[in-house]
Amino acid sequence: MPGPGAFWIGEEEINEVVDVLKGGHLSRYGSYDDPNFKHKVISFEEEFAKFSEVKHCLAVSGGTSALINCLVSMGVGPGDEVIVPGYTFVATMSAVLFAKAVPILAEIDESLTMDPDDFERKITPRTKAVIPVHMLGNPCDMDRIMEIADRHGIMVLEDSCQACGASYKGRPVGSFGKMSAFSLNIFKTITAGDGGMLTTNDDELFKRAFAFHDQGHLPYRAGAEIGGRTIIGMNQRVNEVSGAVALAQVRKLPRILDVLRKNKAQLKSRLGGLPGFRFRRINDEGECGTILTLIFDTEELAERFCKEVGTKVVYESGWHVYAHMEQILNKCTTSSFKCPYECPVYGRDVRYRNDMLPQTDAILKRSVNISVGVVDGALAAGFGININSFEEEIDEAADQVVRALRKIMA
Numbered sequence: 001m002p003g004p005g006a007f008w009i010g011e012e013e014i015n016e017v018v019d020v021l022k023g024g025h026l027s028r029y030g031s032y033d034d035p036n037f038k039h040k041v042i043s044f045e046e047e048f049a050k051f052s053e054v055k056h057c058l059a060v061s062g063g064t065s066a067l068i069n070c071l072v073s074m075g076v077g078p079g080d081e082v083i084v085p086g087y088t089f090v091a092t093m094s095a096v097l098f099a100k101a102v103p104i105l106a107e108i109d110e111s112l113t114m115d116p117d118d119f120e121r122k123i124t125p126r127t128k129a130v131i132p133v134h135m136l137g138n139p140c141d142m143d144r145i146m147e148i149a150d151r152h153g154i155m156v157l158e159d160s161c162q163a164c165g166a167s168y169k170g171r172p173v174g175s176f177g178k179m180s181a182f183s184l185n186i187f188k189t190i191t192a193g194d195g196g197m198l199t200t201n202d203d204e205l206f207k208r209a210f211a212f213h214d215q216g217h218l219p220y221r222a223g224a225e226i227g228g229r230t231i232i233g234m235n236q237r238v239n240e241v242s243g244a245v246a247l248a249q250v251r252k253l254p255r256i257l258d259v260l261r262k263n264k265a266q267l268k269s270r271l272g273g274l275p276g277f278r279f280r281r282i283n284d285e286g287e288c289g290t291i292l293t294l295i296f297d298t299e300e301l302a303e304r305f306c307k308e309v310g311t312k313v314v315y316e317s318g319w320h321v322y323a324h325m326e327q328i329l330n331k332c333t334t335s336s337f338k339c340p341y342e343c344p345v346y347g348r349d350v351r352y353r354n355d356m357l358p359q360t361d362a363i364l365k366r367s368v369n370i371s372v373g374v375v376d377g378a379l380a381a382g383f384g385i386n387i388n389s390f391e392e393e394i395d396e397a398a399d400q401v402v403r404a405l406r407k408i409m410a
């Protein structure tokens with residue numbers, strides 16, 4: 001079961017897609033003089049840029065592609081170190097490796113996002129960028145992360161894939177760093193089945209990102225081949241059918257967020273003040289509201305709670321936790337480890353071990369995700385409600401949690 005946007009695929013998406021198919025023009029490039037060109041991708045980019053309060057948005061083939069594109073556009077390459085949190089989707093790590101750079105893992109704190117203190121401790125003279133990941137809809141502590149990054153001259157790339165629509169201190173996530181990546185896969189706040197986008201306020205970075213997303217083309221929207229192409233691209237283009245779905249979805253985003261936040265507040269109000277756990281720290285009330293996380297006082301309580309409601313602790317959420325990313329575990333950056341293109345990874349010799357982030361391990365072993373909008377067993381959020389749940393269902397889920405809490409605390 002997917003994320004909230006997928007639950008709300010309906011007439012609007014159908015109409016946008018039919019509009020494209022009737023015109024028969026499926027490429028993102030076209031002339032506004034051509035009545036068959038419906039410019040859905042461009043419209044989506046413009047509307048999302050406006051929503052995100054940034055100058056530029058570029059639709060690409062996925063969140064992973066967006067991350068790779070941003071790193072390449074920012075000039076991250078061999079020998080550079082990029083600091084990433086140990087709790088994130090594996091794609092954050094793989095994007096760094098595709099850029100032939102070295103991922104350096106940082107601890108998370110009780111917000112389940114990057115611990116700013118550990119970020120600062122992990123900085124070396126080779127550190128080129130940091131990727132704060134707004135996990136489970138919760139924005140990172142952007143005040144502190146931006147302050148530390150600026151002080152050390154480190155570029156910030158926001159991984160906003162799980163937090164589309166969230167804001168921090170009144171500003172949308174993705175508008176803080178040099179660039180930001182978003183995903184439209186089916187588990188995210190809004191979806192086009194697959195796809196993603198990147199945002200930036202920097203004209204030069206946008207030009208490079210656009211070029212990289214095609215075959216070096218400049219951002220000339222008709223797609224005519226003008227000028228010399230100095231960048232080698234990798235084709236991450238999105239077609240008009242995906243653009244049509246994404247356009248309908250971005251228009252639903254404010255309503256999706258309203259419902260998620262209201263449902264989460266209802267769930268939370270029923271559980272507040274009960275003993276044995278506290279809620280994950282939320283860095284800003286502008287979070288998405290997709291997931292409610294309980295952090296138990298002990299690992300044993302968390303385990304017993306999971307048995308009662310039939311779920312698992314966040315530590316067991318597969319490729320979201322560094323300790324389960326077998327792709328990188330027990331490998332050294334300079335000897336046994338190659339980037340996914342089979343190129344050697346240059347840099348300091350870093351070995352990835354499944355116990356290298358004790359603070360992250362301890363927090364995740366005590367954490368339990370309850371679904372509010374993203375129902376995903378792989379996120380350890382198979383239990384809870386979805387965006388279409390009625391008030392009674394929300395109360396029923398809350399009652400189930402309360403009963404389980406009473407039992408394990410007895």
Ligand SMILES: *Cc1c(COP(=O)(O)O)cnc(C)c1O
Nearest residue numbers: 062063064089091161162183185
């Ligand atoms: C989903 C996700 C990605 C990757 O997005 P895709 O569209 O699946 O490629 C990257 N980072 C995070 C944190 C994600 O949750």
